[in-house]
Amino acid sequence: MSIRTPVRLALGIALCCAVAPAFAKKDVPDPYVAKGEPADCIPIRSIQSTNVRDDQTIDFIMNGRKIYRNTLPNSCPSLGFEKRFLYKTSLSQLCSVDIITVLWNAGPGLQPGASCGLGKFQPMEKAAK
Template identity: 85%
Template sequence: MISRTHCLAIGLALAATATPAVAKDRPDPYVAKGEAVTCIPIRSIRSTNVRDDRTIDFIMNGRKLYRNTLPNSCPSLGFEKRFSYQTSISQLCSVDIITVLWNAGPGLQPGASCGLGKFQPMEKAAK
C-alpha cells in the first residue's frame, strides 16, 4: 500500500450567519446511537461541522453522522471552524491530531494542534 498524506481544510460556511448567542440557543437535534468507534474512513467523509472548541460533527456518505468530542479544548477551533489533518492511512482515528487553520491575510496559517477523541455515531432525535 502506498502511503499518502490526506489533508482536509474546512472553511467557514457563508450561509451560517446566526450570531453565536442564537446558535447556542438552538437545541441539538442529535442523540448518541451505539458504541463509539476509534476510526472512520476518510473517503466517506462528506463534510464537517465544527460546533465549538471541543466538538466536531463528521457528516459521512449515506447521511451518517459521527460526533468527535476532543479530550481537551482546542483554542480557536470553534471560532475559526476549519482545521487540517495528516494521516498516512485511509482512516481518521482517535490517535490523530488536527491543526486549527487561522485566516491570516492572503492565506491560512496553522494554529493550535489538538488530539481527536473517539467518534460517536449520532442520529436525529425522535420528535
Template identity: 65%
Template sequence: MRKLPLLIVASLLASSGAALAKHEPKAPPEARETGAPVDCISISQIRESRVRSDQVIDFRTSTNKWYRNTLPNSCPSLGFEERFLYKTSLSQLCSVDIITVLHTAGGSLTQGASCGLGKFQPVELVKKAK
C-alpha cells in the same frame, strides 16, 4: 493631557470587548447516540465535517450517517474559525490523530492550535420543531 491617551485605550478596550462578545459560542445541536463509539472512520467515506464548538465536530459519511467527535480538551479558536486540517498516513481518521485549526491572516491560511481527537460516536442529529 494624560487623560486623552487613557480615554483612547479605554475606548479600544471597550470596542474590542464588543467585538469579542459578538461571537458567543453556540451549543452543538442535540444528538441521540445510535451505537457504540468507534476509534476510526474511513477518510474516503467522509463527505462533510461541521465544527460545532471548540470541542465538538460532526462528520457525515457517504451513507448519511453522522459521527460526533468530542475532543478530550477544548481546542482554542476551533469553534470561531470552523476549519481544520489533519495529516495521516492511513486511510482512516482515528481518535489518536491530531487536527490543527486554520486561521485566515492577510488573505492566506496559517496554522493555529493542534488538538487530539476523541472517539467517533454514531449519532442522529435531533431536528428542532419549528
C-alpha cells in the same frame, strides 16, 4: 477636536456594548442523540463534510448521511471560531489517536494554529420529535 467628539465616541461605544448581547449566539438545542458504541476510526474517503460545533466538538458528516460526533478530550483554542482544521495521516482512516490543526484566516492565506488530539467517533442520529 470639539468636546462633542469624545461624547459621541463614548455614546457609540456604550451603544455597541448595549447591542452586543442581542447578537450573541442563541443556545440552539442539539438535534442529534448518540446511537451505538463509539468507533476508534472512520474512513477518510467516506467523509463528505464537517461541522465544527465549538472548541471541543466536530460532527463528521459521512456518505449516506451518517454522522459521527468527535468530542475532543480537551478544548482546542479557536476551533469553534475558525471552524476549519487540517489533519495528516498516512492511513486511509482518521482515528482517535490523530491530531488536528486549527487553520487561521491570516490575510491572503491560512496559517496553522493550535494542534489538538481527537477523541472517539460517536455515531449520532436525529432526535425524535
